[in-house]
Amino acid sequence: MASGKRNHKLQEEEQSLKGTLYAVFGIGIFVIASWFAVFSIFTDRF
Amino acid sequence: MNNSTLLRVDKRDARLVMAHMYVAFAALAIGGLMGLLQVFVRSGRFELPANIGYYQVLTVHGVMLGLVFTTFFILGFQAAAVSRTSGTFTAKQRLTSWIGFWIMLLGTVMSATMILLNEATVLYTFYAPLQAHWIFYLGLTFIVVGSWFVIFAHMAKYAQWRKENKGESSPLLTYMVVANSLMWFVATLGVAAEVLLQLLPWSLGFIERVDVAITRTLFWYFGHALVYFWLLPAYMAWYVVIPKVIGGKIFSDSLARLSFILFLLFSIPVGIHHQLTEPGITEFWKFVQVVLTFMVIIPSLMTAFSMFATFELRGRELGGKGLFGWFHKLPWGDARFTVPFIGMAAFIPAGAGGIINASHQMNQVIHNTIWVTGHFHLTVATTVLLTFFGIAYWLIPHLTGRVLTPQMNKLAIIQAFTWAFGMTIMSGAMHWAGLLGAPRRSSYSTYGDAAQAMEWIPYQIAQAVGGTILFLGIIFVLIIFVNLCWFAPKGDEEFPIGEVDKDAEQTPKILENWKVWITVLVALILVAYAVPIMDIINGGPLGSKGFKLW
Amino acid sequence: MHLHRYEKWWITFGIGSLVLFLIIVGIGAFHQGHQPPSSVKTINYEQVDKVTPFNEPGLTKVSGKDWDYELVVVASAFMYMPAEVEIPVGSTVKIIATTKDVVHGYGVTGTNINMMLEPGYISEYVTTMDKIGEYLVVCNEYCGTGHHTMKMMYKVVDVNE
Numbered sequence: 001m002a003s004g005k006r007n008h009k010l011q012e013e014e015q016s017l018k019g020t021l022y023a024v025f026g027i028g029i030f031v032i033a034s035w036f037a038v039f040s041i042f043t044d045r046f
Numbered sequence: 047m048n049n050s051t052l053l054r055v056d057k058r059d060a061r062l063v064m065a066h067m068y069v070a071f072a073a074l075a076i077g078g079l080m081g082l083l084q085v086f087v088r089s090g091r092f093e094l095p096a097n098i099g100y101y102q103v104l105t106v107h108g109v110m111l112g113l114v115f116t117t118f119f120i121l122g123f124q125a126a127a128v129s130r131t132s133g134t135f136t137a138k139q140r141l142t143s144w145i146g147f148w149i150m151l152l153g154t155v156m157s158a159t160m161i162l163l164n165e166a167t168v169l170y171t172f173y174a175p176l177q178a179h180w181i182f183y184l185g186l187t188f189i190v191v192g193s194w195f196v197i198f199a200h201m202a203k204y205a206q207w208r209k210e211n212k213g214e215s216s217p218l219l220t221y222m223v224v225a226n227s228l229m230w231f232v233a234t235l236g237v238a239a240e241v242l243l244q245l246l247p248w249s250l251g252f253i254e255r256v257d258v259a260i261t262r263t264l265f266w267y268f269g270h271a272l273v274y275f276w277l278l279p280a281y282m283a284w285y286v287v288i289p290k291v292i293g294g295k296i297f298s299d300s301l302a303r304l305s306f307i308l309f310l311l312f313s314i315p316v317g318i319h320h321q322l323t324e325p326g327i328t329e330f331w332k333f334v335q336v337v338l339t340f341m342v343i344i345p346s347l348m349t350a351f352s353m354f355a356t357f358e359l360r361g362r363e364l365g366g367k368g369l370f371g372w373f374h375k376l377p378w379g380d381a382r383f384t385v386p387f388i389g390m391a392a393f394i395p396a397g398a399g400g401i402i403n404a405s406h407q408m409n410q411v412i413h414n415t416i417w418v419t420g421h422f423h424l425t426v427a428t429t430v431l432l433t434f435f436g437i438a439y440w441l442i443p444h445l446t447g448r449v450l451t452p453q454m455n456k457l458a459i460i461q462a463f464t465w466a467f468g469m470t471i472m473s474g475a476m477h478w479a480g481l482l483g484a485p486r487r488s489s490y491s492t493y494g495d496a497a498q499a500m501e502w503i504p505y506q507i508a509q510a511v512g513g514t515i516l517f518l519g520i521i522f523v524l525i526i527f528v529n530l531c532w533f534a535p536k537g538d539e540e541f542p543i544g545e546v547d548k549d550a551e552q553t554p555k556i557l558e559n560w561k562v563w564i565t566v567l568v569a570l571i572l573v574a575y576a577v578p579i580m581d582i583i584n585g586g587p588l589g590s591k592g593f594k595l596w
Numbered sequence: 597m598h599l600h601r602y603e604k605w606w607i608t609f610g611i612g613s614l615v616l617f618l619i620i621v622g623i624g625a626f627h628q629g630h631q632p633p634s635s636v637k638t639i640n641y642e643q644v645d646k647v648t649p650f651n652e653p654g655l656t657k658v659s660g661k662d663w664d665y666e667l668v669v670v671a672s673a674f675m676y677m678p679a680e681v682e683i684p685v686g687s688t689v690k691i692i693a694t695t696k697d698v699v700h701g702y703g704v705t706g707t708n709i710n711m712m713l714e715p716g717y718i719s720e721y722v723t724t725m726d727k728i729g730e731y732l733v734v735c736n737e738y739c740g741t742g743h744h745t746m747k748m749m750y751k752v753v754d755v756n757e
Contacts, residue, residue, distance in 0.1 A: 016358065016359065016362050017355055017358055017359075017600060017602050018369055018602075019354070019358045019361075019369050019370050019372055019373070020351060020354035020355045020357075020358045020602060021602040021605070021606070022369060022370075023354045024347075024350055024351050024354060024606045025606070025609065027350060027394050028606075028609055028610060028613060030394060030395075030398060031394075031397065031398040031401060031613065032613055034395070034398040034399070034402065035398065035401060035402055035405070035617060038402045038408060038411055038412070038481075039405075039408060039620070041411055041481065042407070042408050042410070042411050042708060045411070045706065045707050045708045046707055046708065046709075046723045046724055046725055046726055046727060099741065101738065101740075101741065101743070169738050173699055173737075173738075174699075175697070175698050175699070175715060176698055176699075176738075176739075176740070257716070258699065258714050258715055258716060258717075259714060259716070259717065262714075298598075300597045300598075301597065301599075304597065321712075322632045323632050323633055323710055323711045323712050324633075324634075324711075324712040324714065324717075324719075325633065325634065325635045325636065325637070325711075325712065325713075325714055325717035325718060325719045325720075326636055326638075326714065326717050327634060327636075328634055328636060329625065329626075329631040329632065329634045332632060332634060333622065333625065333626075336618070336621070337618060340614045340617070340618060343610075343614060344607070344610070344611065344614075347606065347607060347610040347611075348603070348607065350606075351600075351602075351603045351606050351607075355600070355603075401614075401617065405617060405621050406621040406622075406624075406625055406631075406632060407621060407624060407625055407630045407631060407632045407708075408621060409632060410632055410633075410708045410709070410710040410711075411708060411710075413703070413710045413736070414701050414703060414710070414712075414736035414737055415703065415736065482705070482706070483703060483704075483705030483706055483732075483734070485701065485703060485734050485735070485736035485744075486736065487736075487737075487738045487743075488734070488735075488736070488738075488743060488744040489743070489744040490744070491744035491745060493732055493734060493744075493745075493747045494747065496730075496732040496747070496749070497730065497732075498705045498706060498730075498731070498732045499705075499732055499734075551597075551598055554597060581636070585636060585638065586638070586716070587638035587639060587640065587641070587715075587716030587717065588640050588641065588642070588716060589716070590641065590698075590715045590716065593673075593697055593698050593740075595673050595697075595698060595739060595740025595741060595742075596740050596741045
């Protein structure tokens with residue numbers, strides 16, 4: 001029972017950080033896009 | 047709460063901290079004005095009055111803002127942080143701090159005088175074999191040695207706290223100060239070796255020649271840690287102060303400490319990523335340090351999550367619904383939150399740019415172009431600077447026994463938006479022009495009307511527009527500073543210290559075992575630097591005599 | 597140390613991206629030869645003018661090597677020798693450069709040729725110049741009062757025209 005309660009609490013907690021999850025992944029995608037943009041400049045130039 | 051933890055910083059400690067703040071903000075005023083002159087000159091629409099050189103102005107800008115403003119502000123803030131969280135300094139600790147302060151100030155005056163006399167137009171990186179007057183190098187030595195006195199005093203307070211509170215986990219803010227101070231000490235050994243063993247005796251004529259590659263490698267051993275020495279106090283405010291300001295809790299004490307340990311370990315053995323296009327260092331060792339550089343990104347990834355989590359948990363507590371409803375619930379009218387928040391937002395493009403810069407051969411696209419200038423005007427001159435301003439808005443009234451009035455709070459928010467606006471224009475233009483090849487640290491030039499150079503000029507005009515807006519931002523912050531020092535109404539301004547959630551787990555003891563971390567740090571430094579430095583020493587060419595080409 | 601599940605996802609994603617970047621640049625560098633300029637050859641910087649190949653700066657056709665031309669450049673305050681060079685498009689060129697005095701930069705605008713020239717060291721870079729055009733070379737490391745006047749020009753031309 002104790003573990004069931006714990007799981008429930010965990011779920012609740014994780015529910016409430018959904019915005020954070022989206023925000024940080026948004027940052028990650030921005031970083032990846034910028035990196036590949038400059039990488040493509042590098043490969044394009046001699 | 048421990049009884050040695052005071053809610054107010056002791057008056058005698060406050061005077062010590064304020065001494066640092068006066069120097070810092072004076073440097074900000076001078077450095078900011080120099081920045082304005084630079085962007086004007088580089089727009090091609092303005093010339094400096096007789097006998098003042100662009101590069102002399104550039105040297106003043108870099109030294110005042112990169113070395114003087116940051117060092118004085120940081121050491122002042124760290125003194126306040128230790129005094130507030132670990133208790134008032136003892137007379138001996140305070141005296142040591144004051145001695146350090148005066149040595150740093152003397153050093154600043156010595157170096158500044160030589161720059162003003164045009165005897166040290168070598169920029170703030172003072173690369174050999176351009177040779178400045180020996181008093182300039184001695185002044186820099188004093189700044190570093192003075193800073194050692196100051197951090198030793200802070201670490202002595204920490205040691206005293208540990209002795210008096212055996213077995214307890216130290217106050218988080220003090221712990222962070224200790225991590226940053228240790229990093230600073232280990233890093234400054236490099237620049238101290240460069241100046242004391244090479245540049246100073248060379249400028250005095252005791253030795254004829256120096257190995258340029260060694261001086262640069264020692265400089266960057268210090269130089270990258272320097273940028274983290276700027277950043278970590280901002281992170282201190284983000285982790286410890288901001289949660290309290292918004293009424294929330296510290297997301298995780300252990301993760302905060304872990305990220306500081308990672309910064310301590312990976313800020314130093316990475317300096318060669320500033321030297322990726324240089325001869326004298328092999329591809330293999332460059333790549334080793336590129337990999338280590340990527341390790342130092344990890345604690346920043348952790349920090350991003352912790353910050354958003356703190357904000358989201360608090361925003362939901364205040365009734366924020368949906369995916370991003372919590373965002374609107376944050377106290378946007380409070381400068382102590384909003385100003386550093388804008389700084390955090392700037393770290394997203396700043397960090398992305400930093401990863402690009404450190405990506406081995408990709409560095410060739412942007413190396414020494416004005417992209418780099420644009421990059422660190424986001425990192426240090428926006429993220430760090432706005433966070434420092436956000437700190438100053440409660441720290442200075444706390445120390446002077448005044449309060450931040452609603453009018454000043456409003457001006458502070460206007461200041462931050464002005465800054466963000468001006469910086470978007472200036473740094474954005476710098477990034478684009480850099481991708482087009484425009485060099486950094488160069489006066490206005492059309493390079494014989496070369497077509498490619500003409501493409502840069504519109505961006506340079508945009509930089510002047512952005513720079514002018516930024517200067518307006520400097521004026522705003524100076525108004526607030528003067529107000530908080532001498533004119534604001536008397537009162538009690540809080541020194542906000544966040545608390546850890548009471549259900550939080552115990553902080554692992556290993557995080558406070560400095561012997562372990564210092565051992566790992568030394569090992570990493572040896573791995574990263576021993577072979578490249580031995581290679582340069584063994585295979586080094588005839589050294590260089592000094593040149594004075596300004 | 598407890599990590600929130602989402603934080604684990606984020607750190608995994610973040611570290612994964614960093615590893616991906618490192619693999620891409622690592623393969624480019626160590627497999628395809630796109631290394632940053634990292635020559636460890638040295639020279640007496642006071643004797644540059646007297647030492648081959650720097651006694652004759654300029655473009656020379658070579659044979660039996662992995663490149664078609666060698667471009668020898670000597671930098672000094674505040675000029676490059678030669679000041680201008682014409683290169684047939686499509687040629688693979690090894691740039692060999694050094695300085696006679698202080699540290700200079702060597703940035704060829706619009707290309708990946710970007711290297712530091714340091715007294716006592718020779719900087720080298722090999723590339724295939726496959727796009728016609730005029731490329732301005734600027735000194736991008738502060739070297740003194742005339743730093744912003746220091747330039748050179750590459751003219752990559754189609755010789756058949």
